[in-house]
Amino acid sequence: MLETLRSIVQEVNVAKDLNSALATVVERVQLALDTNACAVYLFDNNLQKFILRAEVGLGPAANSDANLAFSEGLVGLVGSRAEPINIENASDYPDYHYYPGTGKDKYYSFLGVPVIHHRNVLGVLVAHGKESYKFDEEAEAFLITLASQLAVVLVHAEATGAIKETEPASTRQVVKFEGVAGANGIAIGEVVVAYPLADLSAVPDRNSEDVGEEIKLFKAALANVKSDIKDVSAKLSEELGLEERALFDVYTRILDDSAIGGEIEETIRQGQWAQGALREVILRHIQVFEKMEDPYLRERASDIRDLGRRILSYLQKTQRSRTEFPEQVILIGDELTPANLGEVPPRSLVGLVSIRGSKNSHISILARAMEIPVVVGAVDVPYLQMDGIEVIVDGYQGLVFPNPSNTLKQHFQRVIAEEQAMVRGLEALSELPATTQDGHHVPILVNTGLLSDVARSLQRGAQGVGLYRTEVPYMISDRFPSERQQANLYRQHLAAFVPNRVTMRTLDVGGDKDLPYFPIKEDNPFLGWRGIRITLDHPEIFLVQIRAMLKASEGLNNLRIMLPMISNVTEVDEALQYIRQAYNEVLQEGHAIEMPPVGVMIEVPAAVYQARELARRVDFLSVGSNDLTQYMLAVDRNNSSVADLYHSFHPAVLKALHYIVYMAHLENKLVSICGELAGDPRGTLLLMAMGYDELSMSASSILKAKSLIRSVTMSQAKLLLDEVLELHTAEEIEKRIDAVISEIGLAEIDTSV
Numbered sequence: 048m049l050e051t052l053r054s055i056v057q058e059v060n061v062a063k064d065l066n067s068a069l070a071t072v073v074e075r076v077q078l079a080l081d082t083n084a085c086a087v088y089l090f091d092n093n094l095q096k097f098i099l100r101a102e103v104g105l106g107p108a109a110n111s112d113a114n115l116a117f118s119e120g121l122v123g124l125v126g127s128r129a130e131p132i133n134i135e136n137a138s139d140y141p142d143y144h145y146y147p148g149t150g151k152d153k154y155y156s157f158l159g160v161p162v163i164h165h166r167n168v169l170g171v172l173v174a175h176g177k178e179s180y181k182f183d184e185e186a187e188a189f190l191i192t193l194a195s196q197l198a199v200v201l202v203h204a205e206a207t208g209a210i211k212e213t214e215p216a217s218t219r220q221v222v223k224f225e226g227v228a229g230a231n232g233i234a235i236g237e238v239v240v241a242y243p244l245a246d247l248s249a250v251p252d253r254n255s256e257d258v259g260e261e262i263k264l265f266k267a268a269l270a271n272v273k274s275d276i277k278d279v280s281a282k283l284s285e286e287l288g289l290e291e292r293a294l295f296d297v298y299t300r301i302l303d304d305s306a307i308g309g310e311i312e313e314t315i316r317q318g319q320w321a322q323g324a325l326r327e328v329i330l331r332h333i334q335v336f337e338k339m340e341d342p343y344l345r346e347r348a349s350d351i352r353d354l355g356r357r358i359l360s361y362l363q364k365t366q367r368s369r370t371e372f373p374e375q376v377i378l379i380g381d382e383l384t385p386a387n388l389g390e391v392p393p394r395s396l397v398g399l400v401s402i403r404g405s406k407n408s409h410i411s412i413l414a415r416a417m418e419i420p421v422v423v424g425a426v427d428v429p430y431l432q433m434d435g436i437e438v439i440v441d442g443y444q445g446l447v448f449p450n451p452s453n454t455l456k457q458h459f460q461r462v463i464a465e466e467q468a469m470v471r472g473l474e475a476l477s478e479l480p481a482t483t484q485d486g487h488h489v490p491i492l493v494n495t496g497l498l499s500d501v502a503r504s505l506q507r508g509a510q511g512v513g514l515y516r517t518e519v520p521y522m523i524s525d526r527f528p529s530e531r532q533q534a535n536l537y538r539q540h541l542a543a544f545v546p547n548r549v550t551m552r553t554l555d556v557g558g559d560k561d562l563p564y565f566p567i568k569e570d571n572p573f574l575g576w577r578g579i580r581i582t583l584d585h586p587e588i589f590l591v592q593i594r595a596m597l598k599a600s601e602g603l604n605n606l607r608i609m610l611p612m613i614s615n616v617t618e619v620d621e622a623l624q625y626i627r628q629a630y631n632e633v634l635q636e637g638h639a640i641e642m643p644p645v646g647v648m649i650e651v652p653a654a655v656y657q658a659r660e661l662a663r664r665v666d667f668l669s670v671g672s673n674d675l676t677q678y679m680l681a682v683d684r685n686n687s688s689v690a691d692l693y694h695s696f697h698p699a700v701l702k703a704l705h706y707i708v709y710m711a712h713l714e715n716k717l718v719s720i721c722g723e724l725a726g727d728p729r730g731t732l733l734l735m736a737m738g739y740d741e742l743s744m745s746a747s748s749i750l751k752a753k754s755l756i757r758s759v760t761m762s763q764a765k766l767l768l769d770e771v772l773e774l775h776t777a778e779e780i781e782k783r784i785d786a787v788i789s790e791i792g793l794a795e796i797d798t799s800v
């Protein structure tokens with residue numbers, strides 16, 4: 048069954064359009080289950096009905112009389128219950144819907160399974176038998192598995208416009224793909240697919256502008272490959288006899304007009320560009336050959352793949368760079384890298400989507416610095432079929448909306464306008480302090496990584512750096528930076544903010560932060576070797592970094608050192624020992640440096656419950672709410688499938704945050720927060736009320752936070768805190784804070800649709 052399933056899925060995935068994909072499904076299911084009939088119904092949003100979209104064995108009348116209302120019939124029941132129904136005798140069932148006039152016998156056995164994507168029932172897949180029997184468990188499992196794959200096909204078809212072309216607008220759903228927010232903001236634009244060269248399966252679909260030209264390019268590439276193979280054959284004439292060399296002729300004949308070459312030309316004529324047509328035809332043939340029983344013929348798959356790659360490489364020589372771009376480009380790629388940014392004119396680039404990657408990937412870091420919205424980890428986006436399609440990128444919520452309807456577009460255009468107006472309105476605040484109406488001042492600091500963050504932070508009035516992610520310069524280097532290189536870089540940061548403090552976090556790699564020259568391969572990287580655990584195991588790396596920080600601070604004395612991922616007091620004691628060692632060394636080398644304050648990040652639950660013991664050992668605590676949320680809720684912060692569960696406003700997280708302040712203050716130590724929560728207006732309000740001494744956030748959040756703090760009183764915020772600490776869910780808490788924020792006339796940008 049597994050093999051059958053795999054081959055159906057493969058066939059469906061290479062189907063030309065949705066109709067042929069659905070026809071394949073029903074035909075193959077009927078065969079696989081050896082049953083009399085099979086059908087697929089898709090849900091029509093407007094009509095609130097399941098519509099028969101493909102069938103085999105039901106007869107023609109079924110097609111005209113099969114519009115089942117959602118609540119009507121067995122099909123409707125499967126859909127509304129969102130679970131399979133497997134019954135022996137459907138006609139006994141009160142909800143049975145018989146197709147009168149089919150001229151055929153009634154169907155008795157019925158197995159219906161819902162086609163669900165992310166909790167959304169998209170359709171129902173049904174198998175019928177004329178005998179009265181119950182489908183066995185294997186058949187049920189088979190259909191359920193197939194339905195889950197079909198769901199992906201349907202969502203892809205919707206996203207790539209395949210449904211749009213064949214369906215009335217009413218049947219279309221709002222398709223959105225979930226990823227993770229890599230950089231805030233909204234962008235609307237046309238997709239340009241970034242794809243690696245010399246990789247057949249990475250070639251995107253693209254409509255050709257000039258069919259004749261594409262055919263010419265293909266023919267030229269083909270001729271080049273044939274001539275290369277002929278050359279090889281000639282070169283081997285001494286080693287090989289005529290008979291063996293005939294193999295080369297067989298090889299090139301695969302490419303003849305009457306064979307694959309002809310099919311590729313035909314596909315170009317249908318509108319694909321040459322590279323896309325080559326990919327489509329070659330992959331289809333590879334699949335056919337790979338399925339053959341005969342091992343000799345199966346081997347031919349690798350010949351075809353090889354020829355395909357050769358032709359592709361010639362095509363890519365002539366079609367390498369794109370010269371025309373849409374005005375607003377959304378660049379999408381499997382794993383975007385900083386180099387991909389150079390493929391698009393900088394002024395046209397409005398948004399990015401990376402299928403793989405995380406909040407901490409280089410692309411996210413750069414995009415935040417450039418203030419371009421990014422969604423990362425959007426693993427379900429069928430990007431190869433999306434070149435030229437209009438999409439909306441919601442970098443606040445980590446969502447991608449392909450082929451948006453006019454209504455959806457208008458909604459997001461309004462959001463963009465609101466956002467621009469808000470930024471313009473806030474510019475005047477950069478010089479003003481973040482002080483509440485009843486005179487409580489909350490220092491706003493900034494999170495930095497690249498030097499380019501510095502100017503913007505100063506412009507917006509940051510009162511220092513609450514988190515300098517020193518791993519960023521390590522990540523964009525090709526080896527560990529030397530002590531001198533680090534010291535130079537750190538000094539630029541310190542000098543830019545003096546006399547304000549710059550909090551430098553010691554190297555925090557591991558988890559999702561990779562150094563290309565220091566690979567760490569683990570099954571569970573977030574629970575593995577990361578942060579302080581690595582640097583304590585590598586004192587040579589740690590000591591060099593601390594020495595560089597200390598030397599950089601000479602004469603400026605505005606350095607603070609911060610330790611990431613602390614989970615016990617021993618780690619702090621050991622790190623402090625190394626810091627003292629480095630300090631003594633640089634003093635002995637003749638530098639006149641003050642011992643900087645040292646702090647600990649509270650990022651794991653264990654550190655929360657030892658906050659007091661930790662505070663006793665150091666000068667300050669700083670909460671990394673991004674990791675703390677991830678570890679408290681057991682939700683990977685970069686996994687889009689569980690993004691719905693990642694809630695910094697979860698009551699348990701808020702209670703932990705409250706507890707940390709209390710413990711730090713019992714020890715008279717300063718406590719700050721540098722996770723994303725501090726820059727979320729809802730978080731700003733609560734954290735200020737909890738008593739956090741400093742809030743550190745990305746530069747883009749500073750003005751909004753100031754505006755909010757300046758519009759409220761501390762007593763208002765405290766009242767709100769007391770109230771939300773009594774609530775039981777993150778949703779209720781967010782709703783309550785939103786209500787207060789809009790009461791004070793500062794409605795936050797709301798992208799929800």
Ligand code: PEP
Nearest residue numbers: 671672673674675721722
């Ligand atoms: C955090 O975890 O909240 C934090 C600030 O560190 P990072 O996001 O760099 O892991």
Ligand code: MG
Nearest residue numbers: 650671673674
């Ligand atoms: Mg962290």
